[in-house]
Amino acid sequence: MEKYCFIQIDLDDNQWVYPRQWRSSYDIARSDIFLRAVENIKIHLSPYPLTLFLVGYDMKVDDKVLKIKELLNSQMRIEIANHSLSHFNNFSSLSQDEKRKEIMDSDKIIKETLGLNRIYGFRSPGYIFSNDIIEILKDNHYTYDASLLPSYFGPVLRHLNYIINKVPGKGNFGYFTNGFLPNRPVLLDKKINFFEINVSVCPGLRVPIHYSIIKSKKIYGLLSYFIKKLQHLNFIFHLSDFVTVNKAKLNYVLNLITHQRNVVLSKDIGNFV
DSSP, X not given: OOOEEEEEEEOSTTTTTXXXXXTSOOXXXXXXXXXXXXXXXXXXXXXXXXXXXXXXXXXXXHHHHHHHHHHHTXXXXXXXXXXXXXXXXXXGGSOHXXXXXXXXXXXXXXXXXXXXXXXXXEOOTTOOOOHXXXXXXXXXXXXXXXXXXXXXXXXXXXXXXXXXXXXXXXXXXXXXXXXGSOSSOEEEETTTTEEEOOOOBXXXXXXXXXXXXXXXXXXHHHHHHHHHHOSEEEEEEEGGGGSSOXXXXXXXXXXXXXXXXXXXXXXXXXXXX
């Protein structure tokens, strides 16, 4: 059976270095880090189809909009997806109406600024998966969510994220029981072909494998046998991974995740599951 890979990049504006809090004094106009990282994405990932998850507030800054348009007008195969309006870190604490506003206000500004007719996918800040989010997406003609991290280690990551980065969030990274959920995309609603594109983790161990968490090429080497076994691979980068580029690590990982795989856009999930 054919193996395939989604390459997804969360473009929240380096929030590991500058944690964004809802309604805070975060300066969205600061664009140097964003522009540098997106340029490096263009340089190093141009051969691959990419799904970019944008934060709506970043599309209120002309320089950032122009940089994304530059990508869309290049020869690269790019899909734009929704990563909420403000990247509010404690997303699960919001009411249903607040979640809807975060999702749909972001949807509107991204489409208006980039001239898009439709956005197909969403990822919540903090990998929050919930039925109320799914219902909002289905009601607004999305075809996939990409928020679920099927790992046993969600509580550990949540605790470390708070200690190191002071990022709050009940439910961020999920719960221990997530480790028993499928490590592959799941069709949640057959009538409308709505999918959950789970964030891939290491088979068996269920350790997260996305680029921001695994810090060295050597560790990827240790996990390479297991990663190659995955038929369905949804691999996650963050904007902060491209502010400065470790070429040796990046090239190793790109070769690892694309070896004997068809790299496809996330919106085409229905063709592969």
